[in-house]
Amino acid sequence: MDTPNPIVNKQVKTVVKSPSIWKQTFRRLKKNKLAMISLFFLLFMFLLSFIGPYFSPYILDRTNVANMNQPPSAAHWLGTDNYGRDVLTRLMMAGQISLTIGIAAMVLSVMIGSLLGAISGFYRGVVDMVIMRVADILMSIPGLPLLLILAAILSEWKVPAEYRLYIIMIMLSFVGWPGLARLVRGQILSLKEQPFMQATEVLGLSDRRKILHHLIPNTVPLLLVVATLNVAGSILSESALSFLGLGVVPPTPSWGNMMDAANNFMDFRKRPWLWIPPGTAIFLTVVSINLLGDGLRDALDPKMRR
Amino acid sequence: MKQYVLQRFLQMIVILFGTSFIIFFLFAMLPGDYIDSNISLTPQRAQELKALYGLDQPVLQRYFTWLGNALHGDFGYSLKHQEKVLSLLNKYVWNSFFVAIFALVLTWSIALVSGVISAIKQYSWFDGFVTFFVFAAMSFPSFFISLLFIKWFGVDLQILPIGGMIDTGSDSTGLAHLLEVGKHMILPVTILTLLSIGSLTRYFRTGMLEVIRQDYIRTARAKGLKERVVIFKHALKNAILPAITLLAFELPGLFSGAIIMEQIFNWPGVGRIQLESVSFRDYPVLMAFTMFLSCLTIIGNFLADVTYAAVDPRIRLK
Numbered sequence: 001m002d003t004p005n006p007i008v009n010k011q012v013k014t015v016v017k018s019p020s021i022w023k024q025t026f027r028r029l030k031k032n033k034l035a036m037i038s039l040f041f042l043l044f045m046f047l048l049s050f051i052g053p054y055f056s057p058y059i060l061d062r063t064n065v066a067n068m069n070q071p072p073s074a075a076h077w078l079g080t081d082n083y084g085r086d087v088l089t090r091l092m093m094a095g096q097i098s099l100t101i102g103i104a105a106m107v108l109s110v111m112i113g114s115l116l117g118a119i120s121g122f123y124r125g126v127v128d129m130v131i132m133r134v135a136d137i138l139m140s141i142p143g144l145p146l147l148l149i150l151a152a153i154l155s156e157w158k159v160p161a162e163y164r165l166y167i168i169m170i171m172l173s174f175v176g177w178p179g180l181a182r183l184v185r186g187q188i189l190s191l192k193e194q195p196f197m198q199a200t201e202v203l204g205l206s207d208r209r210k211i212l213h214h215l216i217p218n219t220v221p222l223l224l225v226v227a228t229l230n231v232a233g234s235i236l237s238e239s240a241l242s243f244l245g246l247g248v249v250p251p252t253p254s255w256g257n258m259m260d261a262a263n264n265f266m267d268f269r270k271r272p273w274l275w276i277p278p279g280t281a282i283f284l285t286v287v288s289i290n291l292l293g294d295g296l297r298d299a300l301d302p303k304m305r306r
Numbered sequence: 307m308k309q310y311v312l313q314r315f316l317q318m319i320v321i322l323f324g325t326s327f328i329i330f331f332l333f334a335m336l337p338g339d340y341i342d343s344n345i346s347l348t349p350q351r352a353q354e355l356k357a358l359y360g361l362d363q364p365v366l367q368r369y370f371t372w373l374g375n376a377l378h379g380d381f382g383y384s385l386k387h388q389e390k391v392l393s394l395l396n397k398y399v400w401n402s403f404f405v406a407i408f409a410l411v412l413t414w415s416i417a418l419v420s421g422v423i424s425a426i427k428q429y430s431w432f433d434g435f436v437t438f439f440v441f442a443a444m445s446f447p448s449f450f451i452s453l454l455f456i457k458w459f460g461v462d463l464q465i466l467p468i469g470g471m472i473d474t475g476s477d478s479t480g481l482a483h484l485l486e487v488g489k490h491m492i493l494p495v496t497i498l499t500l501l502s503i504g505s506l507t508r509y510f511r512t513g514m515l516e517v518i519r520q521d522y523i524r525t526a527r528a529k530g531l532k533e534r535v536v537i538f539k540h541a542l543k544n545a546i547l548p549a550i551t552l553l554a555f556e557l558p559g560l561f562s563g564a565i566i567m568e569q570i571f572n573w574p575g576v577g578r579i580q581l582e583s584v585s586f587r588d589y590p591v592l593m594a595f596t597m598f599l600s601c602l603t604i605i606g607n608f609l610a611d612v613t614y615a616a617v618d619p620r621i622r623l624k
Contacts, residue, residue, distance in 0.1 A: 137324040140603045142558060144565055145580060145596055149332055152584045152592075236447055240566055243449045244581065262453045269461055279450035286445035294441075 021221070021300075028299035035295025038288035045285055049095030056089040072273050079273040081261065091277050094253035098282070101169055101248070102235035108173035110227050113180025114219065118211050120181065121188030132185070135178035143175055147237060150174070151246035161249050168247050172234045183226060187219045221300045228293035232286045239282050255282045310615055318608045325600045326376070330369045333593050381594035386586045391594045395576060401471065402563035402575035405491060409498035410556055417503050418546065421510025425545075426537060428515065436507060443504035452497050452570040459493060466493055469572035494571050498564055509552070513545040520544075551614040557606035558599050 029035055072079045079087050120131040138146075150171045159167055191197065192215070200210050235255075241247030242256025250257055261267045261274035268275065363371075375381070381391040424433040460468035467473065467490050478486050517523065518541055526536045563577025572578075576595070583591040 133321065133324060136321050137328055140321060140325050140600045140607070141329065141596060142562055142599050142603060145562075145599060148565070148581070148584045149592065149596065152587065153332065153335060156587075232445065236445075239447050240449060243447075244566070244569070246584070256447075259447075259449060259453075262449075268453065268457070272457065275453065279447060279453070282447045283445055283450060286447070287441055290441055290445050 025221075025296070025299045029295055032295040032298065034291050035299075038291040038295070041284065041288045042292065045095060045281075045288075046099065049092050049099055052092040053089060053096075056086065056092065071271075079271070081274055082267070087258075087273060087277060090253045090258060091255075091281060094255050094258055094278060095281065097165060097248060097252060097254045098235055098238060098256070099285070101165055101172070101238045101254070102231045104169045105172035105176060105234040105238075106227050106230045108169060109176035109180055109230060110223060112173060113177035114184045114216055114223060116177065117181035117184030118188050118216050118219075121185040122192065122207070122211055122215065128185075131181065135181050138175070138178045139182075143237070144240065146175055147171060147241055148244075148246060151241060155246070161252060165248050165252065165254075168238055168241065172237055175237075176230055176234065180223075180226060180230070183222065184216075184219050187222060188215050191215055191218050225293055225297045225300065228289060228296060232289040232293070235282065235286055235289075255279075307615065311612055314608060314611055314615075318604055321604055322601065325604065326373060326597060327369065329593060329596050329600065330372060331365070333589055334365050334368070376594075376597070381597075382590040384583075384588055384591045386583070386588045386591075391590050394579070394591065395595060395598070398574060398576040398579050399561055399563070401573065402568070402577060403560055405494050405498060405564070405573065405575065406560045406562075408491065408495045409502065410560065412495065412499045413503050413506060414553075416499070417506035418510055421507045422514050422542065422545070424507075425511045425514035425518065436511070440504045440507050443500050446501065448497070448501055448564070448566045449570060451500060452493075452567055455493050455497060456570070469570070471574055490573075494564075494567055494573055497567055502559075506552070509549065510545070513548065514541065517541045517545040547617055548614070550617065551610040554606045554610035554613060557609070558602035561602060562599050 081087055081090070116131050116135075120128045154164075154167050154171070197210070197214065200214055205214075238247055238254065239256030239259070242249075242254045243259050245257070245260065248254040248257055250260075255278040258278040259275050261271070379392060383389065384391050384394050387394050420436050424430075424436040427433055456468050459466040469490075471490050472478070472483070472486050523536060523541055526540045527533075531540075561576070563575040563580065565577040565581050567573065568575040568577040569581055579591065580595055582588070583595070
């Protein structure tokens with residue numbers, strides 16, 4: 001850090017009295033009922049997934065043949081599966097996996113995407129061309145087929161089941177970064193023309209500092225919205241892959257691979273408690289994330305309000 | 307305009323080559339090929355076969371051989387179906403296409419009508435309903451909604467078939483055949499429509515809302531024009547013009563097949579072939595099809611950009 005100039009700082013403090021952009025945003029967000037309900041639902045989902053299992057009387061992978069395929073009851077709120085495992089407990093554990101993958105994939109894509117996008121927009125020229133063409137190419141291969149191919153390649157490499165979820169995160173971010181990079185690049189291009197960037201030029205700041213401390217922070221509001229929506233997309237992709245048996249594989253539960261039960265016609269017809277709860281969990285979580293992201297967009301930029 | 311199209315065209319060619327390169331290398335990265343995995347071959351015979359198929363050459367050379375063949379329409383043989391890749395894909399792609407084209411027409415007409423109405427009547431109960439529905443439609447996992455529909459309409463109510471394209475053992479012809487296929491198509495088309503309608507409705511609504519706030523709309527109203535004329539003649543035209551370019555983006559979707567929907571509905575489309583080729587490691591098929599889809603995507607993007615430039619002259623001045 002450069003040593004802050006005390007006089008300048010004081011002046012700034014006396015001039016700026018209005019609340020920070022984040023406080024304003026949150027105040028506007030609070031007025032959006034749907035977004036707030038979504039936020040609370042997501043909090044509930046997190047608590048359920050990460051703390052819920054500790055309150056469950058059942059142990060995750062404990063099978064109980066005497067007690068298999070029980071419909072929902074007072075003891076097993078969502079019934080038991082083909083191995084006699086409690087569905088609710090598995091649903092909560094699966095929530096941990098699915099939510100973690102969604103968020104981790106988003107963080108990775110945002111990191112790669114914003115860095116490459118910023119470099120691309122800042123340096124222009126050859127670097128820009130190479131990065132953007134790579135992004136174009138990756139974006140021209142349809143998403144699900146690309147994920148399927150990557151999944152096939154990874155199965156050839158015989159990745160152990162417990163590491164699969166890390167691989168899925170990397171795969172999802174591999175597919176997710178190009179869109180983000182393009183978005184950040186666009187923002188950087190317009191930010192670069194603004195007076196405060198001339199100021200950084202005059203101050204003789206290094207490129208690294210310009211990019212990391214001045215350009216990228218200014219893209220955060222927009223990134224926040226896109227990142228939120230990205231989590232929803234990642235959760236959907238992960239669940240689709242896992243449903244097809246190419247994502248997270250049992251015994252590790254995920255919402256997607258729990259739905260695999262529906263591939264068995266008997267389970268599908270006779271035991272809806274095996275596949276309706278995980279599907280509903282995915283649906284409600286994704287709806288909430290989408291509504292929250294939309295609310296954030298409106299709150300951050302009231303001009304864009306529709 | 308000519309210069310813009312040319313420039314964009316050259317860019318497209320570069321991306322096409324880059325994409326083919328990436329796809330080829332993704333597959334070349336796979337450990338083992340179908341000769342390595344055949345344990346009945348002696349090392350000497352395996353070597354001969356590799357030389358025959360050109361697998362002993364460096365990757366770059368193999369890429370150019372493959373590319374040369376591909377440009378002549380030769381994508382090799384499917385290992386599982388023992389059939390030329392192209393004729394195999396040709397057999398299944400139309401089953402996917404018909405579902406997709408029906409879904410496309412439905413999606414666009416419903417999205418246009420509901421998007422425009424909800425924009426005109428912003429904050430009405432209809433608008434609220436549409437907004438809610440849009441979010442729900444955007445958030446449904448495709449496999450979950452497919453399964454729910456099969457359960458409701460196929461298993462519980464028993465009014466629609468649960469899968470396949472024709473009844474088992476059916477050999478109907480002519481009109482009866484068409485009706486039978488049509489009946490099997492209802493659920494797949496409905497689901498594809500549901501899954502893609504959200505974002506498009508939103509797009510039309512936003513576009514319409516933006517246009518309604520323009521000064522020239524106020525002017526039109528101030529002139530004393532009827533509200534109907536203002537909306538349909540002045541606003542609607544400007545609101546949907548940019549959407550025409552979106553049609554170009556739909557191009558790959560028409561042929562790509564819906565992997566998950568086809569899998570669940572047992573629909574004999576190209577999406578299922580794709581999934582099958584993943585699980586059987588039928589790489590020639592997978593590679594050719596991925597390449598085909600990427601080409602369509604790239605061509606679609608090109609068309610979108612060009613039509614957009616034609617519609618909005620500001621774009622090509624940049």
